Amino acid sequence: MFLVKLYGNVVPYVKPPNLTLVKYEEIEEKSMNYHTFDPLNTNTISPILTCLTDIYKRYQPINEGNVATYIPELAKANPDLFGICITTPDGQIYQVGESQHSFTIQSISKPFVYGLALGDHGVEKIMSKVGVEPTGEAFNSIVFDEENNRPYNPMVNAGAIATTALIKGEGYEQRFNRILSMFEGFAGRSLTVDEAVFESERSTGHRNRAIAYLELNAGMLEGNLEEHLDLYFRQCSILVTAKDLAVMAATLANNGINPITQQQAVNPEEVRAILSVMASCGMYDFSGEWLYRIGLPAKSGVGGGIIAVLPGQFGIGTFSPLLDPRGNSVRGIKVCEELSQRFKFHLFDSHPVSQTCVSRTYTGAMVSSRRQRRAFQRDFLDQAGEKILVYELKGDLYFATLEKLTRQLQSNQQTAKFIVLDGRRVGNVNSSAITLLSEIKQWCLSQEITLMLTGFEPKTTVRLKANGWTDEGFVDNIDTALEWCENCLLAEQDYQDITVKDQLSLEEMDIFKAFTAEEMTAIAPLFSEVSYQPKDFIIREGEKSDRLFLLAKGMTTVSLQLSQTEQRKRLTTYIPGIAFGELALFDINVSQRTADIVADTEVICYVLEFDRLKTLLKTKPEVYIKLLQTFGKTLVNTIKRATLEIRSLSV
């Protein structure tokens, strides 16, 4: 009261008008994914809920501290109440105790309103009005950053009042609706105000009124002071639960997207700013020790709540009205300290030293695409394939893991012409990795190396494209990538496929290489020549297997229709000179085709219907045996290749 009298420009105390609030659409409770503690039902207990229950039981009996008394309404709080809730970015909620009991948010409102102010004015404007330096002083201290004529930070009352004063809007009602809507966006449900607490704060908040007038006097604050103060008192009187706090914290952990509603509650840039001030100034004059002992950005309120955030991972909300002398919830601090120690959540504790992200490297000489090649092409690629380098990545990608990749790339820069990064085994990809991948792309460009990515998640692709990548940088799968690189190498040497050339004769087929003219005379009549148009099905999955094919002209592709999708998976592409459908030779009239074979071009095949072999058995059994052995040998080779591939895949 002294200060109010001392400084001028007093606005008369008026009751605020009755508010008609814009209500946030109620989220159906039943749509949430609850994990509520039920000690009788051990079947539903998860490892994490078991931990929370254990911690809850251990700290429930602790009765240290006192409920807040500086506002008469807060002094009525029940000291036995205790609730804990953890929420993940995908909306999993673990809660124990009185996690659904309502209480006033108080100072926990400060970082969120700070985020709203940042959205209204931008960082530089807000920084000129409210600093971000911790003070080591109590939350209600009357100290200012005199050098810059601003409160030290938005977490002390002086800074919070100055922040609320900056919230845009036409008049009290619209401005408060903006604040409430913001909170509702974070909580994912409609919220109300405890009018009794509001009136109590409003009529007894003399010290805050004093601070505000000092700020007005110093020019740190503009506009209608009493309206600003009413807004501030009212934002502090919003009712929340520990579960709400956990959802709000999880929204911060989730780059500003509410995990329940999936709505963006705040921009990611503001999330970073909010977490930064929580980390440096969130726990009053315990902030340094909190960061030291618990190591998570956090904020407490004298209503008994605490929020803590592990970015990307989860939000914690606790509620217990017993406070220590600094105004922080006693049980809340103990819960957070225990969780941080048990699970090593401390920001500077949970970072393992990064390992390489390269799980395997191979060249195009060691692994080739599934496209069949003629012998002269194969021989060339066995050498030239060294220029194709594939890096199979694993683990999470961030600066330090990709930095190790850059060193491997450098050591291979003399030989590499194509670099393929296979991202199928990659976990999370952070923003540093996106930047560094783009730097790697630039570097490849300068070294005349073609860089291709395959197997990365679509959202990673989207982020890279937002960073200047074009479609050419991405390939559907590793097989397509290898084939494309091989084709480039072959084209350089004018070693392309000969698919448009003349039809091969029966004798030119690979399978008949070791057959004599006499043997061919016995075999030739068994085959008939058949032509196909592009896109014709030569073999259909599920058909009876009663013939085999020798490809004389054109190309055919083996593919599978993937279940429940429109996609086809290419298994291999055949070129003239080779046989297909020959597995059936060993299982005549029993087996079914296991894939589709479709003509890619105009195709001519020599077809052997197995029925015709009966005559061969009678006339030339030794030729029949040679035929079986020759085809059997190709099976053996297939098995050997498959064994090698399985072995390399199983590394």
Place this chain on the structure above:
Amino acid sequence: MFLVKLYGNVVPYVKPPNLTLVKYEEIEEKSMNYHTFDPLNTNTISPILTCLTDIYKRYQPINEGNVATYIPELAKANPDLFGICITTPDGQIYQVGESQHSFTIQSISKPFVYGLALGDHGVEKIMSKVGVEPTGEAFNSIVFDEENNRPYNPMVNAGAIATTALIKGEGYEQRFNRILSMFEGFAGRSLTVDEAVFESERSTGHRNRAIAYLELNAGMLEGNLEEHLDLYFRQCSILVTAKDLAVMAATLANNGINPITQQQAVNPEEVRAILSVMASCGMYDFSGEWLYRIGLPAKSGVGGGIIAVLPGQFGIGTFSPLLDPRGNSVRGIKVCEELSQRFKFHLFDSHPVSQTCVSRTYTGAMVSSRRQRRAFQRDFLDQAGEKILVYELKGDLYFATLEKLTRQLQSNQQTAKFIVLDGRRVGNVNSSAITLLSEIKQWCLSQEITLMLTGFEPKTTVRLKANGWTDEGFVDNIDTALEWCENCLLAEQDYQDITVKDQLSLEEMDIFKAFTAEEMTAIAPLFSEVSYQPKDFIIREGEKSDRLFLLAKGMTTVSLQLSQTEQRKRLTTYIPGIAFGELALFDINVSQRTADIVADTEVICYVLEFDRLKTLLKTKPEVYIKLLQTFGKTLVNTIKRATLEIRSLSV
């Protein structure tokens, strides 16, 4: 001087004795992995060095700020000097500019000496003597935490002097040697003191002397004050380079292990504490804004140095003597800000929202071990295998990714009897993950589920064992795990193998199921019965393939000698009733054996030497053909199984 006169207990000013320092073993410069900027040689430029060079060139021309003048010697610094260095935990050094120029460490010594004091006395003792709360005041401010009668934090001069006063040792020389050795452990090389700066600090550091006497007066400090001050002035006068700072910072990033020497310079618990005080108080009264804008634990010194740390990833060291009014290097701040923004290094910026760590799940009914089973066993396992759940994990493991795994485990807890976690594709595993894996183990125990881990890195296994895991929790590979689970399921039903039972007859062999008695009469004489003792080689890799084997009794194992190791890789185990070595049938007298087959027990085989088939061709060609077709069909089945396996592995 005023304060020195005002407060009693003055120790006369004496020149310290000549020191005979314990020298840190010199590390050969040539053993380091340098990346030094050479603008003429574009071939050696990596993507990261390109960035650093770009940043160096951009900020070199900036001449804002002034060199420190409060000590005459510091005022002599060359304002043009500018060096940047980044060092990774595995010792990669990227440096540009004057990164090898020596300057005095000054206040950057504070967090390291704080770590030494923590090692000497433990956290609680040190906390009682020096707080960890930021003050928002300048580095040389004379303010104390009066409530706790201690300086606010170890980063302001008052706290740093009190910290140095706590360093153990007998007398000045021994105490300073301990401090210097500690720094040498961090830098990975021997260091020296700039005696001129030391004398200058000592003879003109009146304000620090005043602070120390105030602390002595208040009982915050004990012992020989002038000795403490000499130690403090001398620790500030140690000469370092930007490269040294980067290595020291990288040691902090590397859990206290020096990346060059691989020696533990400080305990991991102290690293957490050091980083925490750097984060909250490291940049003087710019600490809050630094955390807000750059978001890395850091420390600056008036000698022009700055260190910054991204835990687990790297350390930065910068040097440029031009300081802003707060005493922080102007170019250094700009470099760190640019790096942080470009690569999103901010602690609250670089965390992607965690995804699941489960890349694939399958049951023992979908994938079986490589151990051959009889038909009745196979039929049983086709159903009962549902109880074996395999989770293939990928990405980094930490709390949030494993939390998602716990949910999947929970949803399968009704059916699972065995859970296998396959860690082959996993990247980093942090401490939270170690804790949560142990919680998952406890939970499995309570659900009567056997939990097995396979494919994790040895160091992860070591950490889990330190956390109470026993050898039974780990299996060599996924195949052994599957076989073990299958054996458990079979044992429950008394469906074990029948290897000790009677010898099977030739007619009982699987391959002859469809052969008539008449056909068997033609075939039987071709086979001879051969016995083997345990560990006998039945087939050796590289041998000529001239016969096939039918296993009548006992078990045999196919394995490969892995190159350059003593290890054998088991491919499969055969049981009675099946054939092996049969691939050679289609490539008589040409091919070589590709693996070893060894008798596990006493073994009896029916052996067919291919030479004997010549008579069959003459007498019963249709039986020969049937034999080829039957064996060919087993090859086709092998190919089909291999194709399925390749498909599942390639997901």
